[in-house]
Amino acid sequence: MRAKALLLILGIGLGAPPALAWNGAGHRISASIAWNRLSAPARQQVSRLLQAHPDLARWQRQQKHYGSLEQSRALFIEASTWADDIRHDSRYHDNDAETLSDTPDMMARHRDWHYENLPLTPGRGGPEERAPQRGQLTIRIKQLSAQLADRRLGDPERAYALVWLIHLVGDIHQPLHVVSRYDEEGNPDAGGNDQSVIDPANNRRPETSLHTYWDDLPGPSRLRGNQLLDAAQLMDSDIQHTPQKTVAAWRQESLQLARTRVYPGIDSNLVPVLDERYSRQAKAVADRRLVEAGRRLAGLLNRIWGK
Template sequence: MKRLFQSILVFIGLLFITLPAALGWNKATHMAIGAMAYQELNTTSPQLLPKLLTILKQHPYFQNRWAPQMAALKLSQQEQDEYLFMLAARWPDDVKGTDPYHDHFSWHFINYVYAPQQGIARSDSALPTGETILQAYALNRQLLKSNVADSSKAIALCWLFHLTGDVHMPLHTSALVGTQFPQGDKGGNLFKIKLALSSNTTNLHSFWDGMLLNSDDYHSADSLATQERAAFSRTQLPQLGNPDLIAWSKESFQLAQDNVYRNNTLQAGSETEGSVLPPDYIATVKPIARRQVALAGYRLADELVADLSN
């Protein structure tokens, strides 16, 4: 009874801890998710693309930043359109720390409580961190379907692109709390690892961020998107039948427990010396990361059709 009471006290205490998480996937992977949504819409709902592109061209960054970037690459018109989706998908990370008006740090994640030492894994409540990814997604969907100016809709679109990607990254849905991380591991940022004994120390979040793609150029993102659609057809992803963002976040939370942290068996190193990942870790989790990116791309396309077809 004493141990149970202590566990309850720990959980109550956790509810008052603010545990920020870093942004991710990385920008390149977000670009690939945007590209995948573009490719999917171009195949299944091409009539919707002009409407989306018209809105995105009203974005405050389009004339002075995005248009010159596209022109410099000498892309075809269709490639420019796809690249605009890529830029939109990464934009919420681009403004982090540089554009206080548009930057909303807490929108990128939700901290469901994962405290395995206390036997706690809760997806019916979250640590207080400000507006969560769930609230941000609902807000921006509402804006997109409202009568606000297209410039505001363009910003909402960028957030929907980006948050759809973020919610499929398992480390954006969990806060690991325990003896080593009494205030949480900040989405894996404090969880120090090495890929091999001779490798430099990094962190779990950074590893997951860049697992699939590190080059943020147009052709690399386009190639990954094409590979994802070829490797994962819709029939291979029964989860696509659930259009609810809360359900997506809970899927990711379960993946964090089972696969990212391996049911609390994955060992974290010290600040200066990361723990070497198990030999089979990368081979085990990389297909999971790929499937999550594919789900994000398809779900983003489906959400855009649902919100803007009428």
């Protein structure tokens, strides 16, 4: 408790702003892996829809990092972070807690699409069982998939669904985007955002949140270009079989990983120091989840447009 108090005095810990999902590098890595596994019809449709998206120019500005790489692939990779990028774009607005709608507001940030707050330890009749479950991650992936496959919709609506889908498939594979640990009063830790940890390997900022630590496992958020493409190719070649499964199963995998790999050893009353063993295992989990997200995104798009 003394360590936690010290961190709070220093202005870090629970007062830190909420983290996003995988950082930019993570989403781009998964998108790069997905592109390599898209069928020719899927690539053609994806490329056409990206041209119809109103924020196309945002991604075109980043093409300089990719040299002679095929334009459509570079745009697909850069579009993967759009759902996080609009959080800081004044053209978009925050919205109140939503109900499921077939016509979502296309200028809203939809912050509750990125996560779900499932209880870390269910089935005990504790306060976490009575707490309201927030977040729409799973159901929005299903809805956006149906929207993308609906040929009655115009290209702008389907392009909107595509770009959200690229991002949210990455989100659901980050274990801390489907779970929260609840205290005795039923208050969630916001997917580890309110749990401080110390990472000795981070010389610049060792004190961080558990959520941010996991978000940053893919590498520097600014990672682009050949370094990113090489990292994605290496990770994809290292990981062997990854079953496609259902969206609900993807969520269950992340929930189980949170229970067995993320939270064990993390005492909510302390600011734990993450040792080398924890970091090594976390990195292995993150790499596999990024590869699974990329392969499964490709599988989803290939099913929509034919293999």
